[in-house]
Structure formats: C-alpha cells, structure tokens
Amino acid sequence: MLKRPGRMHEDKIQKYRGVILVISVPLLLIGFVLLLLPSRSPSESIQEYAISSRKASPNGGGKTFAVVFDAGSSGSRVHVYCFDQYMDLIPIGKELELFVQLKPGLSAYANNPQEAANSLQSLLDKAESVVPRDLRSRTPVRVGATAGLRALGVEASDRILEAVRELLKGRSRLKSEPEGVTVLDGTQEGAYQWVTINFLLGNLGKKYSNTVGVVDLGGGSVQMAYAISEEDAAKAPRLSDGEDTYVKDMYLKGRNYHLYVHSYLRYGLLAARAEILKASGSVNPCILVGYEGSYKYGGVNYPVSASPSGSSMNGCRRVALKALKVNETTCTHMKCTFGGIWNGGGGDGQKNLFVASFFFDRAAEAGFVNPNQPVATVRPAEFEEAAKRACQTKLEDAKSVYPHVEEDNRPYLCMDLVYQYTLLVDGFGIDPWQKITLVKKVKYRNAFVEAAWPLGSAIEAISAL
Numbered sequence: 385m386l387k388r389p390g391r392m393h394e395d396k397i398q399k400y401r402g403v404i405l406v407i408s409v410p411l412l413l414i415g416f417v418l419l420l421l422p423s424r425s426p427s428e429s430i431q432e433y434a435i436s437s438r439k440a441s442p443n444g445g446g447k448t449f450a451v452v453f454d455a456g457s458s459g460s461r462v463h464v465y466c467f468d469q470y471m472d473l474i475p476i477g478k479e480l481e482l483f484v485q486l487k488p489g490l491s492a493y494a495n496n497p498q499e500a501a502n503s504l505q506s507l508l509d510k511a512e513s514v515v516p517r518d519l520r521s522r523t524p525v526r527v528g529a530t531a532g533l534r535a536l537g538v539e540a541s542d543r544i545l546e547a548v549r550e551l552l553k554g555r556s557r558l559k560s561e562p563e564g565v566t567v568l569d570g571t572q573e574g575a576y577q578w579v580t581i582n583f584l585l586g587n588l589g590k591k592y593s594n595t596v597g598v599v600d601l602g603g604g605s606v607q608m609a610y611a612i613s614e615e616d617a618a619k620a621p622r623l624s625d626g627e628d629t630y631v632k633d634m635y636l637k638g639r640n641y642h643l644y645v646h647s648y649l650r651y652g653l654l655a656a657r658a659e660i661l662k663a664s665g666s667v668n669p670c671i672l673v674g675y676e677g678s679y680k681y682g683g684v685n686y687p688v689s690a691s692p693s694g695s696s697m698n699g700c701r702r703v704a705l706k707a708l709k710v711n712e713t714t715c716t717h718m719k720c721t722f723g724g725i726w727n728g729g730g731g732d733g734q735k736n737l738f739v740a741s742f743f744f745d746r747a748a749e750a751g752f753v754n755p756n757q758p759v760a761t762v763r764p765a766e767f768e769e770a771a772k773r774a775c776q777t778k779l780e781d782a783k784s785v786y787p788h789v790e791e792d793n794r795p796y797l798c799m800d801l802v803y804q805y806t807l808l809v810d811g812f813g814i815d816p817w818q819k820i821t822l823v824k825k826v827k828y829r830n831a832f833v834e835a836a837w838p839l840g841s842a843i844e845a846i847s848a849l
C-alpha cells in the first residue's frame with residue numbers, strides 16, 4: 385500500500401514553513417527569492433534553480449486556493465486545490481480537490497481560437513464557484529497546454545493561448561497573468577508530475593533514494609522523471625543544440641534534488657499510433673482484423689487496414705520497435721533510452737516507478753487492473769500478456785470481449801498494449817518482471833488526489849504569491 389504522509393510534527397512545521405521550494409520554470413513569477421546554490425561547475429545540461437517562498441500562504445493563517453487547467457491533447461481538465469499555511473492540502477467540500485474534465489482538448493480547435501477558449505468556460509465557472517468570493521482576486525489561475533498544442537506549432541497555439549488569456553481576464557475574477565497561460569515544455573510537465581506524486585506520498589524532504597520515479601504517458605508525449613545522485617547529475621551529458629535540459633535542480637522542503645527529466649514528443653499513446661502506422665505502411669500487423677479505415681492525428685489522415693492474416697503480437701512488436709527507433713539512433717551518451725536520449729543513469733530514485741495516464745487507462749480497459757482502484761501494482765510482462773490476448777481478437781468480437789474500450793479505440797487495442805510494453809521494456813529498459821505502480825489517484829490523508837502534473841504547478845504558483 386502507499387505510504388501515507390504523516391501529520392507534520394511542530395519542529396518539522398518550522399522547517400517546512402521556512403522554505404518550501406518547488407520547481408521553477410523559466411517564467412519566474414514575482415516575489416520569488418533566488419537563493420545561491422552551492423557553487424558547482426555546472427554542465428550545460430543542468431539548469432540550477434533555487435526558489436524559496438518566505439510564506440506559503442498570503443492570507444496569513446488562512447486558506448490559499450489555486451486553479452490549474454491541464455490543456456492536454458486528448459482533453460481539457462481543471463483542478464482546484466486549497467492549501468493551509470503549511471502547504472498541506474485541505475478539503476474543498478468532501479474532496480481534496482475539485483477535478484472536472486471534458487473532451488476534446490484545445491488542439492481540436494486548431495483553426496478557431498475563440499471556440500478553443502470558449503470550450504474552457506464551463507470548467508472555469510465550476511472552478512470559480514468553489515473559491516470563496518473574497519479570495520478570488522488573490523487566487524492564481526494557470527493554464528498549461530501540453531503536447532497537443534506543442535504539435536500545433538507556434539502560430540496556431542499562440543492564437544489559442546491569447547484567446548484563453550482574454551477569456552480569463554474578461555470572464556473570471558481569478559488572478560490570471562499572461563505568463564500563466566503557456567505551452568508547458570515537456571521537462572516542466574515531467575518535473576511537475578514528479579513533484580505531485582512525491583508530495584502526495586510525503587516523500588518531499590526525504591533523501592533522493594526515498595523518492596519515486598514517474599512515467600506519464602499522454603496522448604502526444606511521454607515523460608520520465610526521477611531523482612538522481614549528485615555524482616550522476618555531475619555526469620549529465622553536455623547538450624547538443626536544441627536538446628532539452630536533462631537535469632533540473634530543485635530545492636524542496638529543505639532538500640536539494642537533482643531531477644533527471646525528459647519528455648519524448650510524438651511518443652504519447654495517440655501520437656505513437658501515427659509513428660507506428662508510418663513505420664509499417666497502411667497494412668499494419670497491429671490492427672484488429674476486420675478494420676478498414678483511417679486514423680487522424682496532428683491534422684494528417686493515415687489510411688489503416690488490418691493485415692489479411694490478422695493482427696499479431698510479434699509482427700506488431702517489430703513495427704513498434706521500428707517506430708521507437710530503439711536500435712537506429714546512435715547513443716552518444718553513457719547509456720540511452722531511445723532516440724539517442726540519455727537514460728539518466730538509473731539508480732535508487734528510479735527503483736519505484738509510478739506510471740500514470742494512458743498506462744492506467746489501457747490496463748483497466750484490457751481487464752488486468754481494476755478501474756475503480758486508485759493504484760495497481762503490476763509488471764510490464766502483464767502488458768505483454770494482455771497484448772497477446774488483444775492481438776488475437778477480431779474487431780467484431782472486441783466490443784463483447786472489451787466492453788470498457790471506447791469504439792474508436794477498439795481497432796488499436798493490440799497496438800496500444802504492444803506499444804506500452806515495448807516502450808517500458810525496450811524504450812525505457814525496465815525489467816519485464818520489475819513491479820511498477822500504475823496510478824490514477826494517490827491517497828492523501830483521508831481522500832484521493834489525481835496523479836497529475838497540475839498539483840506540482842499549483843504548489844509552485846502559491847509559493848510565488
């Protein structure tokens with residue numbers, strides 16, 4: 385079972401109250417105090433951040449709310465959190481957060497920015513309704529768009545973000561700032577997810593070896609983040625031009641962490657389908673027999689038809705490996721995951737992996753995880769088993785065999801499960817028999833909180849007030 389964060393002792397509160405630091409992003413909000421970290425010969429791949437907030441709550445000993453929108457490629461979600469002066473979550477009604485989601489995501493309105501912004505109105509109204517009227521003007525609201533908008537390109541995404549800024553300014557009393565409505569870069573998304581999970585597990589402030597690593601499989605991108613030792617951080621490879629920073633230094637609850645984090649754009653679950661179709665051509669060994677159609681992703685229509693001999697686990701593995709370019713890209717670092725990306729060196733911060741988003745969803749739909757449980761301990765090999773079963777299923781039988789799978793996803797169930805297994809084992813190099821924790825929500829005190837990056841962003845936002 386998950387460890388439950390104990391109530392803080394008075395002496396610990398003193399320690400925590402003084403400095404709570406969360407990751408910063410290049411957009412440092414007003415009111416941060418920049419501390420000098422111990423000097424070190426920084427390699428180019430390490431961004432050194434140190435932010436401390438003198439006081440966690442601007443309302444004296446009261447409540448501080450934060451509203452964060454997750455504008456994902458497959459949907460938009462709003463999270464509202466309430467913190468006390470010790471930066472602990474306190475209930476909003478019966479829950480520890482307000483969480484509302486809708487489909488489609490902003491990127492579905494690529495050519496209509498106003499409609500994209502308007503799609504958030506119902507979420508904004510619900511979010512604002514749970515924030516006390518007298519606190520609304522001091523409650524930060526942020527919108528973090530992820531791989532969906534990254535994939536649209538700068539022009540289209542800027543137009544959508546500008547329309548969203550206008551919506552927040554014109555249709556809400558929450559405290560919005562232009563730089564709070566952005567496309568998150570992948571490393572921010574991964575780092576926020578790491579903060580979320582370790583905050584909820586009560587690990588922040590502990591040694592790096594007592595924190596857990598995270599893998600977050602979205603529709604457009606997949607992120608991996610875990611804390612590494614000082615020695616491994618010093619060995620972080622120098623960046624080639626255009627490469628993202630591999631290591632973020634963070635000072636959280638009295639301890640300095642070196643966080644290895646990487647986001648693989650185009651390797652989220654929905655984007656990877658397009659990569660796999662490109663790797664195989666339109667007749668694809670992953671598609672359930674009986675399906676003939678097309679797959680639309682990123683504004684491109686891919687013709688799709690099942691192989692006459694039907695879908696096969698091994699045939700699908702071959703094209704998934706080809707899509708990941710596991711053996712095609714030279715690794716110029718000590719060790720790589722895939723696509724020539726440094727793997728961070730592994731270590732104790734990665735020994736426990738919390739794996740979220742589409743990993744949980746597909747495992748639940750494939751029937752080897754209970755969809756009503758917040759977490760599930762599995763092994764990557766169970767994705768292989770589930771994939772074998774799915775790849776032997778005909779499209780005509782899929783509805784009865786997999787009643788929880790949405791109609792549009794049925795032709796791709798074999799592909800998705802094979803991809804997830806291949807990503808874990810061949811992409812990230814995880815032992816097929818290593819236990820991993822699939823997570824949808826994390827138990828925090830007597831309630832459950834969504835295992836999603838917005839909480840990490842909210843902690844940063846209120847630390848900056």
Ligand SMILES: Nc1nc2c(ncn2[C@@H]2O[C@H](COP(=O)(O)OP(=O)(O)OP(=O)(O)O)[C@@H](O)[C@H]2O)c(=O)[nH]1
Binds near residue numbers: 456836
């Ligand atoms: N319950 C719950 N599900 C979520 C949450 N965030 C995402 N999901 C689900 O996880 C799956 C993937 O969502 P994301 O990881 O945001 O992926 P995406 O929306 O495609 O976003 P990007 O690829 O990162 O742009 C979808 O089925 C979402 O419905 C959350 O906070 N709570």
